[in-house]
Amino acid sequence: MPTSQDTDVSALRALAQTYFDAAYEMDAEKFASIFHPSSSVTKVAENGTLSVTPIANWLAAVRSAKAPQQQGSQREDQILLIDAESDLALVKVKLRVPPRSFTDLLSCLKVNGSWKIAQKVMTSNA
Structure with a gap:
């Protein structure tokens, strides 16, 4: 019998697959379905400073x-x-979005029973 942990891992795998599909298709609506509306994307900008971009x-x-x-x-x-x-x-x-490869940390929270990305922290290289 699956535990709630198993169920959560399955749901998070599905979230990651939606994330990969959205990136491959560059589908903003698909991304929006898995990001919380108040989330943001954080990275180190080209000038070396911290860049925080609201999800919208x-x-x-x-x-x-x-x-x-x-x-x-x-x-x-x-x-x-x-x-x-x-x-x-x-x-x-x-994941790879040519010409760059990305490593993303997706901080997720279960909101009203559904996993949502609350914060994306990313880095990339060519």
């Missing part, structure tokens, strides 16, 4: 980005870690 602004940028799928790029996505405890989880993923 990040989704606007996604809408104007070229989708790897449209460019015929091979998918390269991988779940590196899922760590869940109660209503808190960390999902570490690696």
Whole structure:
């Protein structure tokens, strides 16, 4: 019989798969379905400072980005870690959106029974 931990891990795997699909298709609505509306995206900017972008602004940028799928790029996505405890989880993923590879830490919270990304912290390299 599956435990609530098993159920959470399955739900978080599904969230990660939606995340990968959204990135491959550059589908802002698909991303919006798994991010909490008050979430943000955090990274180190090119000038070395901390950059925090509200999710609405990040989704606007996604809408104007070229989708790897449209460019015929091979998918390269991988779940590196899922760590869940109660209503808190960390999902570490690696994916490729040419010309860059990204490692993202997705801090997730179970809100009203559904897992949502509360914060995305990311880094990338060419």
